[in-house]
Amino acid sequence: MGYVPGRFDREGAEHMDRIAKTVFAPVYPVLAEQILIRCGFSRGRCLDVGSGPGSLGIALAQASDxxxxxxxxxxxxLAIAEENVREAGLSDRVSPLRGDVHDIPLPAGSVDLVVSRGSVFFWEDLSRAFSEIYRVLAPGGRTYVGGGFGTAELRDAVAAAMTKENADWKSFRDKNLGPDNRERVAGVLADLGLHHRIINDDSGLWVVIERGR
Structure with missing residues (x-):
């Protein structure tokens, strides 16, 4: 979507929210199901990094405990995300938190699952960001961080719609999900010594980090 965390005024945030509720709407339930299956969590505490209007976090809460x-x-x-949470009837389980991935305002070991869709491509310091994510992971915790659309069909449908609005959108997507970015992320994780695996299939490009018990 071209989302750059923290760089939205109200108008930009509302524009992104509209796209999330229209073009991208079918993507989030599919991703939520894949995350729950691949990471093995249905309860506990989840952190959605660079959450935007909250679409992925809301989908996860709707599909789990x-x-x-x-x-x-x-x-x-975050103001828009809070409105969306309230409209979904999830205010008791989904809450907004202002902060940056490079300095996450949560205690160490406090989160079971860290997810993020799309924001990783805009992090200024990958090493510091992944170090912070690992810090807040609880023993046995996992991440599902990256970008994608869940299936090839959804990927192509989103691309068809988005390129009508922005002719450069597809090349932007391909760059983010391409081999250069995959190798860059893998190199950072290897340097940090984090146990991980990279999923690169029709669902997208995702980093699963596992913290030992």
């Missing part, structure tokens, strides 16, 4: 924290550095985006 997870308590979800929506982390974003844009107050306008």
């Amino acid at each position: 997870l308590a979800v924290t929506l982390l974003d550095s844009s107050p306008d985006m």
